[in-house]
Amino acid sequence: MAADALLSVRNVSKRFGAIPAVDDVTFDVAEGSITALIGPNGAGKSTLFNVVTGFVRGDSGEVLLDGQSVFRRPPHTLARRGLVRTFQLTKALSVMSVLDNMLLASPRNRGERLGLAALRPLWRGEERRARERARELLQVFGLATKANDYAGTLSGGQRKLLELARALMLEPRVLLLDEPLAGVNRTLGRSLLEHIEGLRAERRTTILLVEHDLDVVMRHSDAIVVMAQGRVVASGTPAEVRRDERVISAYLGTVTTDE
Amino acid sequence: MTGAALLGVTFEFLTNQDFWINVGVLATTYGVFALGIQLNIGTTGIFNFGQAGFMAVGSYTMGILVVKSGASFWLAVLAGLGTAAAAAILVGLPSLRLRADYFAISTLAFSEIVRYTADNWDGLTGGNLGLFGYTDTWNDLSARIDGWLGHLGIAPRFLLPLLVVNLAIFLVLAAFVALLVRSPWGRVLNAIREDEDAARALGKNTFAYKLQSLSLAAALAAIAGYMLAINISILSPQTFDPILTAYGFVIVILGGLGSYLGVIVGSFFLIFMLEATRYIDLPLSDERVAAVRFMIVGAVLMLLVVFRPQGLFGKKEELALRGR
Numbered sequence: 001m002a003a004d005a006l007l008s009v010r011n012v013s014k015r016f017g018a019i020p021a022v023d024d025v026t027f028d029v030a031e032g033s034i035t036a037l038i039g040p041n042g043a044g045k046s047t048l049f050n051v052v053t054g055f056v057r058g059d060s061g062e063v064l065l066d067g068q069s070v071f072r073r074p075p076h077t078l079a080r081r082g083l084v085r086t087f088q089l090t091k092a093l094s095v096m097s098v099l100d101n102m103l104l105a106s107p108r109n110r111g112e113r114l115g116l117a118a119l120r121p122l123w124r125g126e127e128r129r130a131r132e133r134a135r136e137l138l139q140v141f142g143l144a145t146k147a148n149d150y151a152g153t154l155s156g157g158q159r160k161l162l163e164l165a166r167a168l169m170l171e172p173r174v175l176l177l178d179e180p181l182a183g184v185n186r187t188l189g190r191s192l193l194e195h196i197e198g199l200r201a202e203r204r205t206t207i208l209l210v211e212h213d214l215d216v217v218m219r220h221s222d223a224i225v226v227m228a229q230g231r232v233v234a235s236g237t238p239a240e241v242r243r244d245e246r247v248i249s250a251y252l253g254t255v256t257t258d259e
Numbered sequence: 260m261t262g263a264a265l266l267g268v269t270f271e272f273l274t275n276q277d278f279w280i281n282v283g284v285l286a287t288t289y290g291v292f293a294l295g296i297q298l299n300i301g302t303t304g305i306f307n308f309g310q311a312g313f314m315a316v317g318s319y320t321m322g323i324l325v326v327k328s329g330a331s332f333w334l335a336v337l338a339g340l341g342t343a344a345a346a347a348i349l350v351g352l353p354s355l356r357l358r359a360d361y362f363a364i365s366t367l368a369f370s371e372i373v374r375y376t377a378d379n380w381d382g383l384t385g386g387n388l389g390l391f392g393y394t395d396t397w398n399d400l401s402a403r404i405d406g407w408l409g410h411l412g413i414a415p416r417f418l419l420p421l422l423v424v425n426l427a428i429f430l431v432l433a434a435f436v437a438l439l440v441r442s443p444w445g446r447v448l449n450a451i452r453e454d455e456d457a458a459r460a461l462g463k464n465t466f467a468y469k470l471q472s473l474s475l476a477a478a479l480a481a482i483a484g485y486m487l488a489i490n491i492s493i494l495s496p497q498t499f500d501p502i503l504t505a506y507g508f509v510i511v512i513l514g515g516l517g518s519y520l521g522v523i524v525g526s527f528f529l530i531f532m533l534e535a536t537r538y539i540d541l542p543l544s545d546e547r548v549a550a551v552r553f554m555i556v557g558a559v560l561m562l563l564v565v566f567r568p569q570g571l572f573g574k575k576e577e578l579a580l581r582g583r
Contacts, residue, residue: 075459084462093457094453104458104463112442150577
């Protein structure tokens, strides 16, 4: 394991029945890096994401966050430890306001305990601080004017922004973004990428993302992990990966079998 | 002959105080019952079809402790809250991890298991002959309330003390649950209803919250059970038919999903309809008149769903956003 690895995936496997969706996958995500996970459809990227974030129970292997095992822990425990994800299909909570979406993510809010929920004075301060922080983030993401609207009224791109802003309420150490640019127009996509790069630069947030737009991946990531048929077929810097024959054959190979 | 009489309805009952007291006592009972269903379905999005079962567990606990063990009524009331909440945890632990439809079936099955147990465990519950003799403490209190009302110049009237107590409890509980739901705790429940995975990804232990929601609903069911037990003075298994849970659902839909003011208005509205239609006077046999009552209630509900699908106090824009 590299010395600067914040997230380390070791020999992780997951089968669905007879099908090995993720097969002995090992890679590191360096602290403060933007690491991209790429590969053709069905390569096992989403399953791997789900295993790492606890949404799917892995069969074997190990996942280390800052040297400590987080393998098979439930999603909420991982989120509290700073391993926070977003989803490919955005999960904006439609019938809640944009601000409530943000506040929901605020960590360690005592008002979330049933025993204290009715005793507002005990958590009013925390709630106010969370509200200030939420408004700051909404400002940064250009959603400040939407704070009181239902999240369900936002456009697809705005929902992606909201989901990213909401994840930041948790002050993540590692942010796992599942296709953050899917279904987002170019302008908004550029703004999302700026936010992602800004996060890395300002907060040293480590980012692992799944993305299909190879142009974007090559230009914006420090390291790339290529998966095909459940396995890692190559990894390295964008320049290294671009030259790698196995990557080309992984992509072209699937293209010819798929179509 | 007046027009009303032609329709087979006389409206004299509307001026009868006993009619209104009865409507009030029943509406507050069903209202407390439905508060729990609203918390589960309207706020948390978990389909609890076993509310009548939790009600039975709570009220039988109270009745058995008072009648069979000679426990104090108030201790028995506390114990019933505890057993109802414990039953909810017992039912929820294995079934709340299941898909929503399996959870719904599990709670319905639980409710029927409780009812059949009460029906067959004669030694403990009195079986279908019923369990009675737990109302002494209430009768004393009721007489005292009659006295207080007398000081205010209100003549004693059957069930009036129960109405006063029920109404106070119902309004306080409705306000309390509404307060909880508007807290950060309630925000997590709302998020679970919207998208449980999103809440989990944001660090919320959604399973624990669903258990809390269900236990709280069960405790509310127990309180409604005490109101019913005192009103009818006898606990019998057929009282806790699953149809009771269905009435709770009707109240929640009438009032509007997620609205606690809606529960208050919805419960009075439903019980008024159910009770007022008893006065229909048609040249038909009794069971046919009983059927006509439910046809009328059903027709009113259908009209409401057609013309106001969000319920009386639901928000139309939320209805449109659901599932987006």
